[in-house]
Amino acid sequence: MSCQQHPPTLFKIESKQIPITNRIKAVDSIDQFVKPYRNRIDEVLDSTLAYATATFSSKDGPLNTSAGNFMADIVISEAGPIFKKRTNNEIDFAILNRGGIRAEVSKGNVTARNMYQVMPFENTIVVVQLSAKSVRELIAFLIQAHQPHPMSGIQIKLDSKGSLYSVNIKGKPFDEDRSYFIATSNYLANGGDNMNFFKNNIGITETDYLLRNAMIDYISKMDTIIPLVDDRFVQAK
Incomplete structure (x- = not known):
């Protein structure tokens, strides 16, 4: 009996927080090892992709913004061919969330690093099939939120009373008699940002395409x- 082995039992876990500050000195050998990789990453991230004629902002319109419109348009442009090839269907419209835009794109040269600042999350583009009833819930959500959530392919007009x-x-x-294919992020498709209407879906197709990579591409x-700020979501005066 004395030689019997019992399964180990966790007794205690101890931890402490180690703040990373400039007081921590770099280790030369590690710094030299990492340097070529860091330089290559900086070279890729800081290379110019295109030129922006003005700033793309998520605050330059009451119900649609230049940054939001740009992102939503890109989703359809880049993910549309993938979805078409995999399902032989077409994306009807795209919806994202305003809170997912984490930075502006300033006037001037635009780099891949800018896109990591705008979209720091590893969200992928998915296409959700919704019934007309669920699309009605989606529209009601947008009207009630009264925020410039990025959208493309759909136009919503409100009267002067909202x-x-x-x-x-x-x-x-x-069309109340058909279903629709909506491109969005995997985060929102799971009901993120209170978009619970996506949970009542007919089906979901994963494109395996990072939203950030779609923007860079x-x-x-x-x-x-x-x-561009346009009339895709507007209210009459």
Whole structure:
């Protein structure tokens, strides 16, 4: 009996916080080992992708903004072909969240580092199929929130009192008798930012495409990018 082995039991865990400050001196051997990798990363991140004619902001419009419009348009442009190839369907519209835009893109040269600042999260683009009823809930959410959540492919018009006047999707009136394919982030598709209507979906298609990478890929193909605030979500005066 004395030789019997018992499974180990956790008795106690101890920890302490070690603040990372400039008081910690760099170790030369480690610094020299990392240096070529760091230089290469800096070279890639700081290379110019395109030129912005003005600042892209998430605050330059009451219900749609230049930064939000730009991001949502990119989602359809870059993820659309992937979704089409995998499902033979097309994205109807895109919805993101305003809170996901974490920085402005200033006038001048735009770099990959800027895109990491705008979108620091590892969110991927997914396409959610929703019934007309769930799309109605989505529209009601946007109207109630009354915020410039990024959107593309859908146009919402409110009357002067803030009530719904019209909804068009891909240039056609909203159809109560069909389902729609909505591109968004995997975070929102799981009900993030109180977008619970996405939970009542018919199906979800993962594109395996990081939203940030889609932005970098799109801008890399451009020479110049121009901020735009338009009428995709507006209220009559």
